[in-house]
Amino acid sequence: MEKNQDIGCYSPGLAGIPVTKSAISSVDGTIGHLEYRGINIEELAEQSSFEETSFLLLYGHLPSQQELMEVHEKLRHHRRVKFRIRDMMKCFPESAHPMDSLQTTVAAMGMFYPLSHGDLTVEQIRSVCLNLISKLPTLVAAHARMRKGDDPIPPRDDLSHAANFLYMLTGNEPTLLMERIMDVALIVHAEHTLNASTFSTIVTASTLADPYTCISAAIGSLSGPLHGGANEDVLHMLDEIGTVDRVESYLHEKLAKKEKISGLGHRIYKTKDPRAVLLQELYVQLTQEMGEDPTYEIASRIEELSRSTLGAKGICPNVDFYSGIVYRKLGIPTDLFTPIFAVARVSGWLAHWKEQLGVSRIYRPTQIYTGEKGQAYIPMKER
Numbered sequence: 001m002e003k004n005q006d007i008g009c010y011s012p013g014l015a016g017i018p019v020t021k022s023a024i025s026s027v028d029g030t031i032g033h034l035e036y037r038g039i040n041i042e043e044l045a046e047q048s049s050f051e052e053t054s055f056l057l058l059y060g061h062l063p064s065q066q067e068l069m070e071v072h073e074k075l076r077h078h079r080r081v082k083f084r085i086r087d088m089m090k091c092f093p094e095s096a097h098p099m100d101s102l103q104t105t106v107a108a109m110g111m112f113y114p115l116s117h118g119d120l121t122v123e124q125i126r127s128v129c130l131n132l133i134s135k136l137p138t139l140v141a142a143h144a145r146m147r148k149g150d151d152p153i154p155p156r157d158d159l160s161h162a163a164n165f166l167y168m169l170t171g172n173e174p175t176l177l178m179e180r181i182m183d184v185a186l187i188v189h190a191e192h193t194l195n196a197s198t199f200s201t202i203v204t205a206s207t208l209a210d211p212y213t214c215i216s217a218a219i220g221s222l223s224g225p226l227h228g229g230a231n232e233d234v235l236h237m238l239d240e241i242g243t244v245d246r247v248e249s250y251l252h253e254k255l256a257k258k259e260k261i262s263g264l265g266h267r268i269y270k271t272k273d274p275r276a277v278l279l280q281e282l283y284v285q286l287t288q289e290m291g292e293d294p295t296y297e298i299a300s301r302i303e304e305l306s307r308s309t310l311g312a313k314g315i316c317p318n319v320d321f322y323s324g325i326v327y328r329k330l331g332i333p334t335d336l337f338t339p340i341f342a343v344a345r346v347s348g349w350l351a352h353w354k355e356q357l358g359v360s361r362i363y364r365p366t367q368i369y370t371g372e373k374g375q376a377y378i379p380m381k382e383r
């Protein structure tokens, strides 16, 4: 971080600069520990559900039996998407990336569910959060079907959030293990302090923009390959490598050219990301039901070989390293991996949006101007 009288504290990428106070989640990157509202992510992955975890993130405490029942009921109730929204999505180009479709559709939702500009009531806040959490899976699954010319599969009220999502994506009711694995994947992706997309949410929220606009901005941030898009890149990399015996030369070439290996490294974690540990365990469970997968061997070999070189610099597998392998095993196309991230992270984004409602200070950082000053305007004929 540069520090002098003219520029104050300048830290590219705002690394290490606190920009808000938040009670939603905390990370210890040196030991690889992540907590939502003070509860270890491993305990949530083992004992909670995505529905319950979303309540925890939004309201700061675990729900009572009654509260959890209400959340389940409301999330089921909001699953259906208006036909006008579906019709709008049908007009998107078939080649559209599902993240672009999702971002556009969520932005458009603000027109269908307008909110007044004054203070929102507790009920309005709850309703908008549940509406978005509930509808994102329907939107992702509907686009996945419509781009192939098929009608969307309507959501089912008798399935959990995770099972219904898999059902709408694949047309098949998932096994209990598949449902559990999707549920845990959603839990571990639901929140992660002030990453780029969450920062986009709170910057947009600070202008008092409506929540659909805030979540649309977050989805746009998540789409980039340095953030959510990395899990797609991991699978492309594993496919490009093709066989385990090619891993060593691939790594060698990449590192010699100073190129990054997808799915390794994290701004905060200097050890293996705890979410990568959980996702790797899930994958192993899946193989017991569905058989081995050669891509996993390639990924394990990358992890093993990079341990002594990159690992020594604190560059270790992040959440994206194993998530794609799990999703592929569940039969999900590669370009839906980042939208699934959004389906999970929307709970965290909304928790931050809700938290920021009490802050009312617009973000307005400063810059270090490096351009010319006092230049004369040159008329066109003299240029």
Ligand SMILES: CC(C)(COP(=O)(O)OP(=O)(O)OC[C@H]1O[C@@H](n2cnc3c(N)ncnc32)[C@H](O)[C@@H]1OP(=O)(O)O)[C@@H](O)C(=O)NCCC(=O)NCCS
Binding pocket: 225, 226, 227, 230, 258, 259, 260, 261, 262, 263, 264, 265, 266, 267, 268, 310, 313, 315, 318, 319, 320
């Ligand atoms: C996530 C990421 C952007 C973090 O970036 P960062 O904290 O700003 O780290 P930097 O880019 O400053 O990297 C620090 C050093 O580690 C190296 N490094 C970081 N990630 C690397 C990777 N995946 N492969 C090889 N080298 C890597 C950098 O080249 C740099 O080396 P140098 O000190 O010799 O210049 C970065 O690790 C990355 O691009 N990873 C791959 C993409 C990815 O998986 N993203 C998902 C994150 S959840």
